[in-house]
Amino acid sequence: xxxxxxxxxxxxxxxxxxxxxxxxxxxxxxxxxxxxxxxxxxxxxxxxxxxxxxxxxxxxxxxxxxxxxxxxxxxxxxxxxxxxxxxxxxxxxxxxxxxxxxxxxxxxxxxxxxxxxxxxxxxxxxxxxxxxxxxxxxxxxxxxxxxxxxxxxxxxxxxxxxxxxxxxxxxxxxxxxxxxxxxxxxxxxxxxxxxxxxxxxxxxxxxxxxxxxxxxxxxxxxxxxxxxxxxxxxxxxxxxxxxxxxxxxxxxxxxxxxxxxxxxxxxxxxxxxxxxxxxxxxxxxxxxxxxxxxxxxxxxxxxxxxxxxxxxxxxxxxxxxxxxxxxxxxxxxxxxxxxxxxxxxxxxxxxxxxxxxxxxxxxxxxxxxxxxxxxxxxxxxxxxxxxxxxxxxxxxxxxxxxxxxxxxxxxxxx
Amino acid sequence: xxxxxxxxxxxxxxxxxxxxxxxxxxxxxxxxxxxxxxxxxxxxxxxxxxxxxxxxxxxxxxxxxxxxxxxxxxxxxxxxxxxxxxxxxxxxxxxxxxxxxxxxxxxxxxxxxxxxxxxxxxxxxxxxxxxxxxxxxxxxxxxxxxxxxxxxxxxxxxxxxxxxxxxxxxxxxxxxxxxxxxxxxxxxxxxxxxxxxxxxxxxxxxxxxxxxxxxxxxxxxxxxxxxxxxxxxxxxxxxxxxxxxxxxxxxxxxxxxxxxxxxxxxxxxxxxxxxxxxxxxxxxxxxxxxxxxxxxxxxxxxxxxxxxxxxxxxxxxxxxxxxxxxxxxxxxxxxxxxxxxxxxxxxxxxxxxxxxxxxxxxxxxxxxxxxxxxxxxxxxxxxxxxxxxxxxxxxxxxxxxxxxxxxxxxxxxxxxxxxxxxxxxxxxxxxxxxxxxxxxxxxxxxxxxxxxxxxxxxxxxxxxxxxxxxxxxxxxxxxxxxxxxxxxxxxxxxxxxxxxxxxx
Numbered sequence: 001x002x003x004x005x006x007x008x009x010x011x012x013x014x015x016x017x018x019x020x021x022x023x024x025x026x027x028x029x030x031x032x033x034x035x036x037x038x039x040x041x042x043x044x045x046x047x048x049x050x051x052x053x054x055x056x057x058x059x060x061x062x063x064x065x066x067x068x069x070x071x072x073x074x075x076x077x078x079x080x081x082x083x084x085x086x087x088x089x090x091x092x093x094x095x096x097x098x099x100x101x102x103x104x105x106x107x108x109x110x111x112x113x114x115x116x117x118x119x120x121x122x123x124x125x126x127x128x129x130x131x132x133x134x135x136x137x138x139x140x141x142x143x144x145x146x147x148x149x150x151x152x153x154x155x156x157x158x159x160x161x162x163x164x165x166x167x168x169x170x171x172x173x174x175x176x177x178x179x180x181x182x183x184x185x186x187x188x189x190x191x192x193x194x195x196x197x198x199x200x201x202x203x204x205x206x207x208x209x210x211x212x213x214x215x216x217x218x219x220x221x222x223x224x225x226x227x228x229x230x231x232x233x234x235x236x237x238x239x240x241x242x243x244x245x246x247x248x249x250x251x252x253x254x255x256x257x258x259x260x261x262x263x264x265x266x267x268x269x270x271x272x273x274x275x276x277x278x279x280x281x282x283x284x285x286x287x288x289x290x291x292x293x294x295x296x297x298x299x300x301x302x303x304x305x306x307x308x309x310x311x312x313x314x315x316x317x318x319x320x321x322x323x324x325x326x327x328x329x330x331x332x333x334x335x336x337x338x339x340x341x342x343x344x345x346x347x348x349x350x351x352x353x354x355x356x357x358x359x360x361x362x363x364x365x366x367x368x369x370x371x372x373x374x375x376x377x378x379x380x381x382x383x384x385x386x387x388x389x390x391x392x393x394x395x396x397x398x399x400x401x402x403x404x405x406x407x408x409x410x411x412x413x414x
Numbered sequence: 415x416x417x418x419x420x421x422x423x424x425x426x427x428x429x430x431x432x433x434x435x436x437x438x439x440x441x442x443x444x445x446x447x448x449x450x451x452x453x454x455x456x457x458x459x460x461x462x463x464x465x466x467x468x469x470x471x472x473x474x475x476x477x478x479x480x481x482x483x484x485x486x487x488x489x490x491x492x493x494x495x496x497x498x499x500x501x502x503x504x505x506x507x508x509x510x511x512x513x514x515x516x517x518x519x520x521x522x523x524x525x526x527x528x529x530x531x532x533x534x535x536x537x538x539x540x541x542x543x544x545x546x547x548x549x550x551x552x553x554x555x556x557x558x559x560x561x562x563x564x565x566x567x568x569x570x571x572x573x574x575x576x577x578x579x580x581x582x583x584x585x586x587x588x589x590x591x592x593x594x595x596x597x598x599x600x601x602x603x604x605x606x607x608x609x610x611x612x613x614x615x616x617x618x619x620x621x622x623x624x625x626x627x628x629x630x631x632x633x634x635x636x637x638x639x640x641x642x643x644x645x646x647x648x649x650x651x652x653x654x655x656x657x658x659x660x661x662x663x664x665x666x667x668x669x670x671x672x673x674x675x676x677x678x679x680x681x682x683x684x685x686x687x688x689x690x691x692x693x694x695x696x697x698x699x700x701x702x703x704x705x706x707x708x709x710x711x712x713x714x715x716x717x718x719x720x721x722x723x724x725x726x727x728x729x730x731x732x733x734x735x736x737x738x739x740x741x742x743x744x745x746x747x748x749x750x751x752x753x754x755x756x757x758x759x760x761x762x763x764x765x766x767x768x769x770x771x772x773x774x775x776x777x778x779x780x781x782x783x784x785x786x787x788x789x790x791x792x793x794x795x796x797x798x799x800x801x802x803x804x805x806x807x808x809x810x811x812x813x814x815x816x817x818x819x820x821x822x823x824x825x826x827x828x829x830x831x832x833x834x835x836x837x838x839x840x841x842x843x844x845x846x847x848x849x850x851x852x853x854x855x856x857x858x859x860x861x862x863x864x865x866x867x868x869x870x871x872x873x874x875x876x877x878x879x880x881x882x883x884x885x886x887x888x889x890x891x892x893x894x895x896x897x898x899x900x901x902x903x904x905x906x907x908x909x910x911x912x913x914x915x916x917x918x
Contacts, residue, residue, distance in 0.1 A: 227796050283781040283788045290778055293767035300725060300756070300764055301779040301832070302747035360769055 022233055027409055028354050030236075032366060033243070035402075036373050043380030050383050051376070054258035057251060062173065062330065064375035065264040066091065066323035068368055070346045071353075072275045073312075073319035075367040078350050079279070080312045081292040081359030082131060082138035085343050086145030087320040090123055092339030093149040094324030099162035099334030102169060109169045117321050123149070124317020125310065132309035146343065154336045163333025173330035177201060177261040193253075199260035206252020209269075210245035217241050264326060271319075276364040288312065292359025348395070349374050352402040374398075416477075417442040417576060417607050418463075423474035425458055425467060432458045433472070434631045440576070445598060445608045447622035447639070449615070451652055451878065455631040456611050460578055464498040465491040479575070495575030499565045501584055505553045512536040512549035515568045539567040543597055559590030566597065577601065577608045583617060584711055595621050613709050615645040615916055627651040649912045661884035662856065664863045668702035668887060670737070672871040673754070673840045678732035680720040690716045690727055692896040698840065698871040703862060705882035706875045707911050708892035714875045715759055717892070718842045722756035723749040736839065750779060755838035757829055759845035759875070761822075765829040768818040772810060773799035775817055775828050780836045802831035806861060823854025830861060841865060842873045847881060859885060879908045891915060 043051045050056060070087050077084045094116050101107040101115070127145050131138045179186060181200035189198040221237060232240075255261060279285040290298040291305050299305045328334045353370030355362025377398060381391045418440040425433040433455045440446045450456050462472050465485030476483045478494065485491040488498075505514045512532050521531040536549035545563040553561060562582060569577055579598070583591035591614075598608055598621050612618050618625060618639070625637040625648060635651045637643055680691035691713055698704040706714050719726035721734060723746030734743050741752040749756075758764040766775050776799045777784050784795040799813035806827040810820060817828055826846065833841065843862070847855040862885060866872055876882050882889050889906050891899040891914040899914040 223793060227793065281790050281792065283785050283790060286774070286778075286781055286790060289770070290767050290774075293769050294763075296764050297767055298778070300722075300746060300758060302723070302745075302750045303778075304745075304747070360767065 039376050047383045054254045057254040058258045060379050065268050066327045068268050068371045069323045071349045071367040071371045073316035074346050074350045076312050077316050078355045079292045079362045080288050084142045084316050086142040088339040088342035089146045089149035090320040091324035093153045094321040095328030095334045095338050096153040096156045103162050120317040120321020121314050125314040128310040128313025132306040157336050161333050161335045170329050173326045175263040176259045195257050199256040202252050202256035202260045206249045210248045214241050348399045415442050419477040421475045425472040432631050437633050444623040445621050447618040447625045448611050450628035454628045497569040497574045498578040501581040503561050507554040510550045515571050543567045559586050580611045615648050662860045668699035671697045672700045673698050674735040676733050680727035681729040683728050690895050694897050696890050700869045701866050702887050703866050703872040705886035705889040707882050712892045713895040714892050750836050753839035755833035756842045761825050761829050766817045772813040776831045779832050823850040840871045844875045
């Protein structure tokens with residue numbers, strides 16, 4: 001036992017790296033945040049403040065909600081080492097299905113919503129089955145799915161647009177949560193901020209969310225310290241939390257000046273929190289990362305890799321269906337072109353958010369921030385009146401730059 | 415006249431001295447055999463020779479064709495006529511024989527391939543190696559034996575002077591092997607010098623003019639085969655080595671039979687007609703370390719993996735009993751639940767999620783052990799990882815280190831930690847010390863002794879016979895998918911194991 005003992009009494013040394021070292025080893029996470037801030041600042045200046053006007057901030061959130069919802073599922077699919085090209089088509093198909101059920105057949109809204117989510121799950125499961133149990137590359141299976149469901153939407157809608165939807169369906173995407181606080185409070189706040197009105201619920205939610213983020217951060221930091229885990233320098237921790245908390249409060253404040261909390265934001269926020277929790281702190285989440293990181297090792301560790309892959313696609317199907325409902329409700333009509341090429345925006349968001357094509361790497365928060373980064377680019381360029389031609393080119397280059405940045409970082413560390 | 419003289423070649427990998435002052439002299443026009451155990455350094459030596467490790471990455475001097483040679487890469491050595499044919503064939507299965515032979519060396523004018531010329535030259539080359547196939551036949555459609563001949567034809571197309579064959583008959587049937595060896599003799603008559611690396615001593619005796627024996631990265635002896643050579647002479651040089659103090663002291667008193675495998679049969683997962691494991695039966699007692707000896711490809715890993723949740727093969731039959739009761743090992747999680755663990759021989763490809771931390775890997779096979787419901791208790795997880803880091807002396811600043819950055823020995827300890835955390839009763843260790851340095855090996859041996867002392871049953875698969883002799887209470891010998899012998903520690907010797915293997 002001599003050899004073994006010689007080193008075992010060395011206490012766990014937690015090296016406190018210099019700020020420069022720390023920054024260079026965690027460049028990716030901060031880079032994404034900086035990029036989002038920089039892009040927003042840029043557009044805020046060049047659009048003379050239009051970008052962050054209350055109505056536009058509300059719009060920005062609504063416009064990107066279905067991308068964000070699908071990015072959550074796509075992140076899991078990509079972390080598991082696969083890809084799903086069919087989500088745009090599935091989304092369009094579900095929107096079409098909802099329109100046919102509600103508008104053409106007068107079916108109840110709730111029944112329609114539930115059956116659409118179930119059918120989305122079945123579609124995902126059907127594709128996942130071939131990928132998981134037949135080992136057919138997901139690229140091919142979902143490419144086929146993309147064509148099939150594009151065709152199915154056309155067939156279902158007979159090439160026409162179907163709409164409009166009843167009010168109770170539209171609120172899915174365009175509704176706002178009513179302010180539960182007394183009107184007097186809002187009026188008083190409006191006086192202070194020199195605004196026309198203030199939605200107290202929205203502002204309050206913003207403050208609560210900011211407080212929650214800081215509290216969770218502090219708790220995590222305390223635990224890390226207790227276990228001797230290397231943590232970010234204090235200055236970074238403070239700066240990061242101040243920026244995130246301020247951004248949350250700022251966005252919510254802007255929303256409160258317009259119509260308050262959109263229903264979709266609640267859906268999106270709750271889903272994001274749930275999926276972040278699943279991926280980071282549950283055994284299922286852990287196993288998905290293991291599956292994507294090294295499928296053979298995962299399998300030999302007793303993980304049911306086929307079932308996990310199957311579930312990842314099923315989940316993606318449900319989320320694509322949810323996005324389809326939101327999208328149809330927002331447009332107030334189902335068109336055969338709905339969701340066209342949208343899968344590419346979703347996949348781009350996930351990769352910009354730091355996920356790796358080879359699987360095993362990526363975070364929910366990264367994917368959401370990636371989606372908003374793309375959203376702000378779209379929105380900002382549209383306000384500036386940049387043509388769709390340049391928009392496409394710029395978005396493509398941003399995606400490439402983000403991935404090159406990833407690879408560069410990895411090589412430097414490797 | 416010596417065509418090749420490698421003088422005092424040394425090559426060090428991080429933590430391992432693979433070659434230590436090796437000398438190899440090959441005469442012009444002879445067939446020279448290089449023999450040695452797995453891991454003795456034969457392949458490394460050939461990689462130095464063929465420029466895979468270019469000049470500057472090794473110490474020593476290579477004199478080739480009368481002049482000092484400093485190859486910068488494999489294409490450099492090929493230009494000078496040194497062609498190596500690896501154990502794993504480097505053919506593209508979807509291309510034709512002709513396309514493969516001239517791959518990267520096409521008969522082309524201005525980038526346009528001259529197919530008539532290509533096929534004509536291919537036919538000439540195939541005639542030389544005695545292969546009757548059309549040049550346009552896809553490599554996929556011919557057997558391994560013929561593929562081997564295509565490789566040789568490819569070598570001949572490059573004006574080979576020195577042909578190196580690394581275990582050329584490992585995957586071949588008896589008559590294909592004989593054909594290949596006869597071809598080597600024929601090429602010798604045409605003036606081609608060859609080096610053959612082989613385990614099969616009867617084949618070495620059949621073709622070789624001289625033999626160099628390598629052991630532990632050193633040249634042990636150079637034997638002249640023309641004067642007649644017995645296999646025993648070679649075996650003695652291959653295995654004899656100083657064994658004092660390489661293994662920690664242990665005294666064991668094995669208890670009752672813990673695991674018993676009976677009548678185990680496995681077929682190849684793709685070639686349905688090939689039986690990989692043939693009616694294997696063995697047992698291991700509580701507190702006992704049982705070894706399985708055999709050459710690479712003898713089926714040891716396949717035996718272990720097929721028992722561990724049917725991770726290999728198909729149409730598996732036979733029974734596994736634990737403490738006398740039949741257990742269900744039909745999937746990995748059931749095997750784990752039954753109390754069986756399998757530590758893979760390839761820790762990087764099959765054992766670890768390299769991009770993840772020590773903590774992540776330690777708990778991977780038993781996430782239930784660190785979670786409530788299905789929610790991970792991450793502090794608990796950290797504690798577990800820390801506990802194993804200390805118990806197994808994993809050298810790392812913290813358990814949040816990515817495993818890709820660890821040394822081989824420490825990676826192996828992380829894999830062991832992962833399996834120990836599943837609280838197994840039977841541990842199957844497949845090449846537990848492959849590619850790790852002597853010090854780390856000693857620590858792994860110590861861990862194995864501790865496990866046996868705790869009453870666990872350990873099955874140890876190893877290609878290093880001294881390791882088996884130094885560690886095991888009993889040794890099963892495996893050859894071509896069958897367990898061909900069982901030796902008690904007291905009766906076992908490397909010579910006896912080797913002779914069980916070579917005498918089939």
